[in-house]
Amino acid sequence: MIDLALDSRIWRKSPAEIFAGFCLTFASDNSNCSDLTRAQADDLDDIRNTFDGDENAYKRLIERYQQKIASMMWRFSRNRNTHEELVQDVFVEVYLSLSNYGQKAPFSHWLSRIATRVGYRYWKMQQRKKRFDTVALKDWDQLSVISPENMDPNEAAELIHRLLGLLPPRDRLILTLRYLEECSIEEAAKRTGWSKTMVKVQTWRARGKLKMLIEQRQKEE
Template sequence: MVLETSSTAEASIRAPADEAAAERDLARRAQRGDPSAYAQLVRGNQGRILRHLLNLTGSRDEALELSQEVFLKAWEALPSWRPEARFHTWLYRIASNVAYDLLRRRQLVSFEPLPPDHDTPAETDSPEVRLHAKQTIGQLDAALARLPPEQREIVLLREVEGLSYEELAAALAIDEGTVKSRLARGRAALAQIYTRMQT
């Protein structure tokens, strides 16, 4: 039993490293002009990039359109990708730039809350639990919509996408100290907005 737990722990430690190595290998092959390697990278990353764009724009249609633009731009910019950067982190940076270009064109100062079907409670929960969960999700989405874009983005990349401080620094082109302070301000602002909504 102890050996099983130990090997399971070792496997979970190795998994992210193996995943990073596989991603790096695919990106290198794509850089050399292998379209099937790039197709695998697109399939492996399209969900997270679409979710990120949806969180930034608040529009499913725009997020779908922008995700195609992100992968096209990434293909064209592949010669500039370097193996020191995780490929999906590099994609987040491209996605953020594309989304901010759109938001500047729309001259938005705030975001619309995400669509009601953005996230739903488990079907097995009781109706009361599901209703409460949907209300909470709706309130969190509304609170997130009131954050400045930079704070909203960093909170979502950390809390929803699970990026490390190092990955956030790479994706947002800022140093880790700035990541930590911006994230702390974003979390504090979100908590303050959410608390005000409860009263």
């Protein structure tokens, strides 16, 4: 395994110190500190052991979060092979950036940010290669009469994936986070690294673009 640059100031703390630190940091945000921070202390303990060269510690972190990351990456690619590669990419990138994790936010939030970055990068790469799925003609006909309530979840997910795929990656990302991941403005800002104002503006623009695209295509048909 690749050696990680150990920041001893952060990672030489004992689990008890980590736990106490998290209680102080997050107690104001969350009254149920004990449950929340216990899981975070486990994460930090595993991260610290990973720094010490314990491969099993990183294995535990992967096992703990891979399903959550898999759910997120499924929004970025619905191809099974690509999806699995993206999940792998996230954990490789997490491992290589582990020394940058400063405990300012729970590990799962930091992980989500990296996953968003990996997914966004994938879309940008796809855009450069011009490899986006397009919505089939019959779907355009259906859009005006479609009733999502009566649709199969798989079918709905496939259609929304293709519809959002019409947009540039930046717009697609913000709508995916706001609608599919149901992120608040604040969460979306954290995930993307943008300001809250930027998230609001980007969402408004992306919605406008999508509306225009759908109406334009429907007129063409």
